[in-house]
Amino acid sequence: MLSNFNVITLFPEIFQKWINVGVLSHGIKEKLFEFSSTNLRDYGIGSYKQVDDAPYGGGPGMVLMVEPLDYAIKESKKDINIFLSPSGQQLNEDLIQDLHGYESANIICGRYEGFDQRIIEMHSDYEIAIGQTVVSGGEVPAMFLIEALVRKIPGILGNSESLTNESFTNNKSDFPVYTRPEIYENLNVPEVLLSGDHRRIEEWKKNNLKDI
Numbered sequence: 001m002l003s004n005f006n007v008i009t010l011f012p013e014i015f016q017k018w019i020n021v022g023v024l025s026h027g028i029k030e031k032l033f034e035f036s037s038t039n040l041r042d043y044g045i046g047s048y049k050q051v052d053d054a055p056y057g058g059g060p061g062m063v064l065m066v067e068p069l070d071y072a073i074k075e076s077k078k079d080i081n082i083f084l085s086p087s088g089q090q091l092n093e094d095l096i097q098d099l100h101g102y103e104s105a106n107i108i109c110g111r112y113e114g115f116d117q118r119i120i121e122m123h124s125d126y127e128i129a130i131g132q133t134v135v136s137g138g139e140v141p142a143m144f145l146i147e148a149l150v151r152k153i154p155g156i157l158g159n160s161e162s163l164t165n166e167s168f169t170n171n172k173s174d175f176p177v178y179t180r181p182e183i184y185e186n187l188n189v190p191e192v193l194l195s196g197d198h199r200r201i202e203e204w205k206k207n208n209l210k211d212i
Helices: 014-018 020-031 068-075 095-101 116-125 138-148 161-165 200-206
Strands: 003-011 034-038 078-092 104-108 126-129
Touching: 003 014, 003 068, 003 138, 003 200, 014 138, 020 034, 020 138, 034 078, 068 116, 078 095, 078 138, 104 138, 116 200, 126 138
Parallel strands: 003 034, 003 104, 078 104, 078 126
Antiparallel strands: none
């Protein structure tokens, strides 16, 4: 079970409040998983701690240099190295299950125009994309990936049934949910959910799952 995460990033401060919220905070306090971060700038080159440079062949933007990344990855040895990249494999529940075959992972966040390809060739076990779109860096995708992984760890969720009934399980989306009040702006909660008839309720839930 993958339960030891280290994020390699230029902005480790982004993760400080996030890791102390909700199920993540619970998991850390109960020692159900471990989280750390590595500041890539600490491995920068020269007195200015350079981590990026212009691309060979020209083009816009800057590229993360191979040397600082190589040093940072070697310093934080984990079972696998995951690079977050829009050109990577699309994240889904099958991939989450594959990743849980390991115990520890470095999650490497890109910035600017991406990584020098040589660091991918040297260290990448997985390249993963979070959706078919581009954001400014890998930090938000790293949070997304870690939350998707952490919630599968036994004891993290208050009710383990949540894992069997949530969206994307068995290629289905979750059924609609309702809470009080029973009527709002002339919109009613379905009568069956108020009936107390558990057989009918379970049948309604099953019938309202949608194929993905």
